[in-house]
Structure formats: structure tokens, C-alpha cells
Amino acid sequence: MATPSSIINRLSADAINQIAAGEVIERPASALKELVENSLDAGARNINIWCDDGGLSRILVEDDGIGIGREALSIAIERHATSKLVPKENGAIDLTRIESLGFRGEALPSIGSVSRLKITSKTSDDNDAWEIEVEGGRVSQTRPAAWPNLTSGTRIEVRDLFFATPARLKFMKTARSEALAIIDTIKRLALCRPDVSFSLFIDSRKTFAVVGQSGDGDEICSNRIGAVLGASMANDCMKIDAERAGIILKGLASIPVASRSDSRHQYLFVNGRPVKDPMLKGIARAAYQDVLARDRHPILALFLEIDPQFVDVNVHPAKTEVRFRDPALIRGLVIGALRHAIANTGIQSSESLSAQTLGALGKAQIAQATSNYQRDYSYQASFIRPQAKSDSFYEGSRGYEIDNNGMSDVAPIGFIANPSANRFSPEQNDTQAQNSLLDAPLGAAKAQLHNTYIVAQTKEGIAIIDQHAAHERLVLEKMKAAMADKNLARQISLIPDIVELDSSDCERLLEKAQELEDFGLVIENFGPGAILVRETPAILGKVNAKNLLQDLADEIASSDEALGLKERIDAILSSMACHGSVRAGRVLRPEEMNALLREMEQTPRSGQCNHGRPTFVTLRLNDIEKLFGRK
Numbered sequence: 329m330a331t332p333s334s335i336i337n338r339l340s341a342d343a344i345n346q347i348a349a350g351e352v353i354e355r356p357a358s359a360l361k362e363l364v365e366n367s368l369d370a371g372a373r374n375i376n377i378w379c380d381d382g383g384l385s386r387i388l389v390e391d392d393g394i395g396i397g398r399e400a401l402s403i404a405i406e407r408h409a410t411s412k413l414v415p416k417e418n419g420a421i422d423l424t425r426i427e428s429l430g431f432r433g434e435a436l437p438s439i440g441s442v443s444r445l446k447i448t449s450k451t452s453d454d455n456d457a458w459e460i461e462v463e464g465g466r467v468s469q470t471r472p473a474a475w476p477n478l479t480s481g482t483r484i485e486v487r488d489l490f491f492a493t494p495a496r497l498k499f500m501k502t503a504r505s506e507a508l509a510i511i512d513t514i515k516r517l518a519l520c521r522p523d524v525s526f527s528l529f530i531d532s533r534k535t536f537a538v539v540g541q542s543g544d545g546d547e548i549c550s551n552r553i554g555a556v557l558g559a560s561m562a563n564d565c566m567k568i569d570a571e572r573a574g575i576i577l578k579g580l581a582s583i584p585v586a587s588r589s590d591s592r593h594q595y596l597f598v599n600g601r602p603v604k605d606p607m608l609k610g611i612a613r614a615a616y617q618d619v620l621a622r623d624r625h626p627i628l629a630l631f632l633e634i635d636p637q638f639v640d641v642n643v644h645p646a647k648t649e650v651r652f653r654d655p656a657l658i659r660g661l662v663i664g665a666l667r668h669a670i671a672n673t674g675i676q677s678s679e680s681l682s683a684q685t686l687g688a689l690g691k692a693q694i695a696q697a698t699s700n701y702q703r704d705y706s707y708q709a710s711f712i713r714p715q716a717k718s719d720s721f722y723e724g725s726r727g728y729e730i731d732n733n734g735m736s737d738v739a740p741i742g743f744i745a746n747p748s749a750n751r752f753s754p755e756q757n758d759t760q761a762q763n764s765l766l767d768a769p770l771g772a773a774k775a776q777l778h779n780t781y782i783v784a785q786t787k788e789g790i791a792i793i794d795q796h797a798a799h800e801r802l803v804l805e806k807m808k809a810a811m812a813d814k815n816l817a818r819q820i821s822l823i824p825d826i827v828e829l830d831s832s833d834c835e836r837l838l839e840k841a842q843e844l845e846d847f848g849l850v851i852e853n854f855g856p857g858a859i860l861v862r863e864t865p866a867i868l869g870k871v872n873a874k875n876l877l878q879d880l881a882d883e884i885a886s887s888d889e890a891l892g893l894k895e896r897i898d899a900i901l902s903s904m905a906c907h908g909s910v911r912a913g914r915v916l917r918p919e920e921m922n923a924l925l926r927e928m929e930q931t932p933r934s935g936q937c938n939h940g941r942p943t944f945v946t947l948r949l950n951d952i953e954k955l956f957g958r959k
């Protein structure tokens with residue numbers, strides 16, 4: 329510890345700037361963010377960026393904005409000097425109506441205090457361009473500069489970032505990870521301004537480029553999302569469009585089966601400002617909770633428009649976070665809009681999933697083709713598509729053993745158990761009936777393979793349905809509907825099951841006994857480490873009570889604090905539904921298969937099981953023909 333001193337020093341301007349830089353300029357990507365935000369605030373339509381060595385040796389940003397005039401140059405690099413807040417006569421400013429990205433007047437002086445900064449600029453009413461340099465806080469004269477054939481614009485070069493603060497330099501990660509942060513920063517900014525062209529060169533290689541578009545706001549916004557987040561996002565997404573209390577929410581969200589294993593691809597913009605909202609991950613989880621496993625995350629690009637009075641942007645030096653006056657309202661709006669979209673997506677399969685499937689099929693073919701015929705490699709290469717992700721979709725699931733194949737003798741869903749035959753009976757071949765089935769989105773069931781997958785012929789191609797995943801989903805949706813009507817039938821066990829569990833699990837379940845009763849599950853304390861199961865939800869059929877209770881206990885343990893009541897109910901229902909479904913491995917009759925398909929078509933959210941695994945994949949005839957080289 330330093331010896332206490334009663335002398336209070338006023339810090340020099342340089343020291344103040346360096347301290348501010350500590351907050352504002354955390355790494356090269358944050359310096360770049362400030363520079364590009366300035367370009368956008370200056371009305372630029374074209375922004376070109378070069379970064380070398382992860383941005384540590386050089387960052388260069390060139391724009392065609394309004395430029396900085398000769399006199400203004402030396403003011404721009406002063407601390408708390410900004411053109412974006414106009415003081416009233418008494419000097420007061422209005423921080424509640426900020427419409428520009430910048431407003432703190434801190435970025436340029438902060439950058440100048442820790443690097444070698446050179447600003448060259450030209451305004452349209454001056455024939456000459458001017459430049460100024462700042463090196464570790466030392467400011468040069470303003471002098472005339474060479475300028476390309478452009479009426480106005482600014483070129484800002486930052487060399488040797490943090491050379492003046494070696495301690496900070498030590499915190500930098502590898503050039504590669506700094507470069508990744510830079511790309512992410514530019515993507516965020518590109519997403520919120522589809523009307524502006526961006527190009528980014530990293531170590532002289534063009535790494536990212538998008539062209540600004542004009543026209544309908546929603547349309548160019550969707551196009552930009554596709555351009556930045558990839559075509560799969562453009563195809564496998566749901567449009568979000570909602571409004572509540574004057575707050576507008578727009579954007580795109582991935583359909584559940586197109587999820588990712590991390591939450592990095594979730595973007596939120598508030599009044600055109602990219603923000604990192606720690607709430608967003610939780611919001612996404614709550615909205616998709618019912619259709620995604622815990623370790624899967626949707627891709628989101630959401631744009632909130634809200635009266636600036638109701639959001640405080642001045643809560644973070646780097647302006648990356650905002651504070652809402654009514655966070656619950658925002659949360660409700662976003663969750664509601666996402667849920668609504670998920671429920672209304674209907675029966676939509678994932679385009680990228682089909683592509684992956686075809687890719688995998690193509691690979692199988694390559695292996696064979698190579699060994700048998702030594703085919704031409706360039707031909708084979710065209711088949712190689714991204715490796716199918718299907719493995720990871722199964723991470724969230726757990727295998728259950730159910731004694732009677734999960735079917736009940738009490739009102740099962742969709743079809744009656746009869747494992748006798750899976751061959752088509754003559755009346756099934758009735759052409760008329762078959763033709764009308766073909767018109768349905770999931771088509772006419774043609775066969776059951778490996779007692780697990782239903783193959784159906786559709787108008788456009790074929791559909792492959794995972795019967796267990798699909799049925800599990802239908803059970804869940806039925807249970808939810810019954811819950812909503814307070815109409816969940818129970819079945820009384822003639823001989824109540826006694827289930828032995830870890831005592832803390834017993835505690836957890838008994839604490840929720842009342843809530844569980846609403847779900848149709850009636851349990852009682854049966855001494856230490858044991859629970860008596862009196863009644864179970866009829867819809868589940870005959871279940872293995874031990875597995876069901878264990879699962880519920882786990883679910884309660886993991887979700888109790890994290891989720892709200894509604895989400896918890898869904899989580900519990902989802903666990904229960906898993907126990908009431910047709911297991912893979914059960915033989916289905918054609919009527920049963922078709923009944924399952926029809927029910928899927930009519931049930932919301934049936935495109936994925938409760939863990940977010942897809943329930944079906946479709947392949948277009950066209951693509952299948954390509955596989956066989958027919959096209």
C-alpha cells in the first residue's frame with residue numbers, strides 16, 4: 329500500500345485523456361468502433377477500413393462524410409469537444425434526445441493520447457484538405473494535405489495503438505483474436521446501416537464488404553442481415569414485427585432448428601445503435617426455451633425503435649450498453665414477438681438442414697465413387713457441402729426406456745398402438761386419397777424405415793420424419809393446450825408407484841407438489857428419500873414414474889431460479905412430454921403415420937422437438953436429381 333498523502337493533485341490533460349482512454353479504448357476494435365461511428369455520424373455513404381496486425385500497428389478509416397474544417401480539426405481532438413450536442417443559451421444540454429452515435433467528445437482525444445493519430449479531412453466549402461497529428465497526446469500544427477478527388481471526407485489513421493501505455497499493450501490478445509473482434513464490430517455497424525457501403529481489409533486482405541442499398545427500409549434491412557450473417561440466416565429465419573406502447577421491434581430470428589452452439593450471433597440495436605444487452609441471452613432463452621435445448625442459441629438480429637426519452641444511452645463510456653426506463657416492458661415485447669413468430673412459423677423445414685443432408689449424402693457417394701471408379705476430383709468437389717450438424721442436435725436429448733413403448737391405453741395422441749403391420753393395405757393405395765395426401769405439406773407416408781423414420785412423398789420431393797421427435801412435440805403441444813383450458817386429465821394408479829430418489833430431489837418435488845398437481849401429477853411424501861405417485865397425466869399413458877420424477881427434479885433444480893413461472897411450466901411440461909412419446913423403434917401402420925403427419929401440420933411449433941432437434945427434413949426432387957447427376 330502507498331503511504332497516505334493529503335496533497336491532492338490536479339491531473340494534466342494528457343493524464344486525464346489516458347485515463348479516459350482506459351475506458352473508451354479497450355482494444356483496437358473499440359478504437360475502430362469510435363472511428364466508424366464518427367464516419368456514420370458525418371453522413372458517410374462509403375466507409376473503407378484497413379487494419380494491420382490486429383489493428384495494433386495500424387487502423388485506417390476513410391469516409392466520404394461532411395469532413396472536418398481547418399479550424400475544427402484542432403478542436404475535434406480536444407476532450408469533451410463535440411459537434412453533436414448543441415448547448416442551449418444557458419449552456420445546458422439535453423441528454424434525453426441523443427440521435428447521433430457519438431456525443432461524449434472523448435474518442436479522438438483518447439485515441440490521440442495512447443497512439444500516433446493522424447486526421448486528414450476536407451469539407452465541401454474548402455478547396456484544400458488539412459491534417460493534424462497527435463502523438464501520445466502531443467498535438468502538431470494544422471497543415472495542408474494531399475487529397476484524392478472527393479468533395480468531402482475524412483481519413484483517420486491510428487498507428488501503434490497503446491505505444492504510450494505499455495501496460496495496456498500487454499493485455500492485448502493475439503493479432504488473430506483482435507482481428508476477430510474487429511470483424512465483429514464492423515458487422516454490428518454494417519447491420520444497423522444497410523444504406524452504407526463498408527469494406528474491411530485485414531492485413532491487406534479484403535475480409536468483409538457489403539454494398540449500401542437504397543429503397544424500402546425493411547427490405548434492405550433483411551438483405552443486409554443476409555449479407556452479414558450468411559445466406560442460411562436469410563433462408564431459415566422468421567420475420568419479427570411487433571409493437572407495444574409505441575415501441576417498435578423489427579428484425580429476423582432463426583427458426584429453432586437453425587440454432588447455434590453459442591450466443592455470439594445475437595445482435596440487438598436500439599434506435600440504430602448496436603448495443604450489447606446482457607439481458608438478450610436470457611430473453612432468447614426464455615422465448616425459445618420450449619423449442620431449444622439449453623445449450624443451443626438462436627441467431628437474432630433485432631431492431632428496437634423507442635422514444636429516446638425512455639432509454640438512457642449515457643451509461644457506458646464506450647456507449648455499448650443502454651438502460652431502459654421500463655426493462656420489463658422491453659423484455660415482454662421481445663419474448664412475446666419471438667414466441668409469436670415461433671408459433672406461427674408452421675411447418676417449415678430448414679433450408680440449410682436440407683443442404684447439409686444433401687451434403688452428407690453427396691459425401692457418401694463420393695467415398696464410393698472414388699473407390700469404385702476413381703472419378704474426377706473436380707466433379708466430386710461440387711458435392712462437398714458443410715458437414716451435417718445433426719450430431720450436435722442430439723446433444724440435448726437423453727435416452728429413456730419406457731416399458732410399453734410409451735404408448736398408453738388412455739387416449740393416446742393421433743393414433744392407436746398396433747404394432748402388427750407396417751405394410752400398406754390395399755385401400756391405402758387408393759390413388760385419389762394418395763393424391764390429396766400429396767398436396768399436404770408433409771405429403772403421403774410411404775414407408776417406415778428402421779422403425780424410427782417415416783419417409784413421405786411430397787409434391788416437391790420427399791420428407792423424412794423422426795417419429796419420436798415429432799410425437800414428443802405433439803404431446804407437449806396437447807399438454808399445453810389442455811393446461812390452458814385447465815383440462816389436463818389424470819389417471820389414477822391402482823397401485824401407487826413408490827419412487828426412491830435422493831432426498832434433496834424429493835424435497836424439490838414435494839415443494840412443488842401443488843404446482844405439479846395442476847399438471848396432473850399427484851405426489852405425496854413417503855418418508856425420507858421416497859415419493860408416492862398417486863396420479864399421472866393421462867396424456868402421457870403408462871410412464872416410468874421413476875424416470876419422470878428424476879427428470880422433473882433435475883429440471884426444477886436447474887431452472888427454478890433462472891426462469892419465470894411461465895417458462896418453468898413449459899420446462900416441466902416439456903420434460904413430461906418426453907415421457908409420453910412414441911419411442912423410436914415402434915412399428916407404425918400407414919394410417920398411424922399419415923395421422924401423425926397431419927397432426928404435425930396442424931400443430932404449432934411442430935417443426936422441432938422439445939430440445940430443438942428438427943422433427944423432419946425435406947429434400948427437393950430437384951436436389952435429389954442433382955445428387956444422381958441427372959441435372
Ligand code: ADP
Pocket residue numbers: 362366367370391393394395396404405409410411412429430431432433434435436437481482
Ligand atoms: P463525438 O463523436 O462524441 O462527438 P469524437 O471525439 O469521436 O467525439 O469526435 C469529435 C468531433 O470530431 C465530432 O463531434 C465531429 O464533429 C468530429 N469528427 C470526428 N470524426 C469525424 C469524421 N469522420 N467526419 C466528420 N467529423 C468528424
Ligand code: MG
Pocket residue numbers: 362365366430431433435436
Ligand atoms: Mg465519436
